[in-house]
Amino acid sequence: MASLHPNSVLLHKYSEIPPFLQGNPHIKDGYRVFLSYPMCLRSLCVLSNEFVNVWSHLVGFLLFVGLFLQDQASVIETSGGDATDRMVISTGLACFQICMIFSASFHLFHCHSEDACRRWLRLDLLGISVAVCGCYFTGIYYGFYCLDYFRNMYFALCSVLTLATVSFQLHPNFDTPHWFERRLALYAAIVMFGIVPTMHWAIIYGGEAGEVQLFLPKVVIMYLLFLIGVIFYITRFPERSFPGMVDIFGSSHQWWHVFVLAALLYWHNAGLEVFAYRKTMPCVQPGG
Numbered sequence: 001m002a003s004l005h006p007n008s009v010l011l012h013k014y015s016e017i018p019p020f021l022q023g024n025p026h027i028k029d030g031y032r033v034f035l036s037y038p039m040c041l042r043s044l045c046v047l048s049n050e051f052v053n054v055w056s057h058l059v060g061f062l063l064f065v066g067l068f069l070q071d072q073a074s075v076i077e078t079s080g081g082d083a084t085d086r087m088v089i090s091t092g093l094a095c096f097q098i099c100m101i102f103s104a105s106f107h108l109f110h111c112h113s114e115d116a117c118r119r120w121l122r123l124d125l126l127g128i129s130v131a132v133c134g135c136y137f138t139g140i141y142y143g144f145y146c147l148d149y150f151r152n153m154y155f156a157l158c159s160v161l162t163l164a165t166v167s168f169q170l171h172p173n174f175d176t177p178h179w180f181e182r183r184l185a186l187y188a189a190i191v192m193f194g195i196v197p198t199m200h201w202a203i204i205y206g207g208e209a210g211e212v213q214l215f216l217p218k219v220v221i222m223y224l225l226f227l228i229g230v231i232f233y234i235t236r237f238p239e240r241s242f243p244g245m246v247d248i249f250g251s252s253h254q255w256w257h258v259f260v261l262a263a264l265l266y267w268h269n270a271g272l273e274v275f276a277y278r279k280t281m282p283c284v285q286p287g288g
């Protein structure tokens, strides 16, 4: 039975919601259904089962806007960065902002209608690809800072990968439940691709090189943060073991959001450290 909330946003049980919202049967209550866009915005203040999903990435978006302003105002100049550094670091942050705002918007507005749900889901999924591109862009730029040929080669490969991903996402079945495994396989592929330039770069310089010792553990930690998020996403733990007990706080998708945000924040910070390293250390020939 629906319960009346003080600001008139009704919350529903799983058995009462339309099929397009029935994605996770272990979340038993707290669903918003067929809200108008103004009511969706009003539900920002309602403890629904999307409250943490929306706010986690809305706060993430604001954090990346704040970091953009901070980097532009002082960090880049303090480390001796030039216009290209500003462009590279800003592009990375813009990609993360797009991911965060598309994700928050999907979780806020997808209860409006089935059509709206599909449209916002496409943007949410696109945002993940954009964030991965942002990670590659800064990583490849500073990783292969002294190796122009390989840097251009990996930029070209990433562009091809991005185009292939976007084409895949334009397929009419892309956002349907039947393509869940294919979506997962696509995202696994574009994320795991990053291991190729990382291994290549580590082999070129060798494990003893200062930059490899500085940067490689950061790549591993970023992947671990992302992997922990993916494990929550796939296993649907803890709601699978405690159905109905983590509807509002603590469900798997909320943990996925937190770990994605943590991975992107960590990557931005790691990028700034490697950028500062590049500005203080002269380029050395691999093995030199």
Ligand SMILES: [Zn+2]
Pocket: 053, 103, 107, 253, 257
């Ligand atoms: Zn989400």
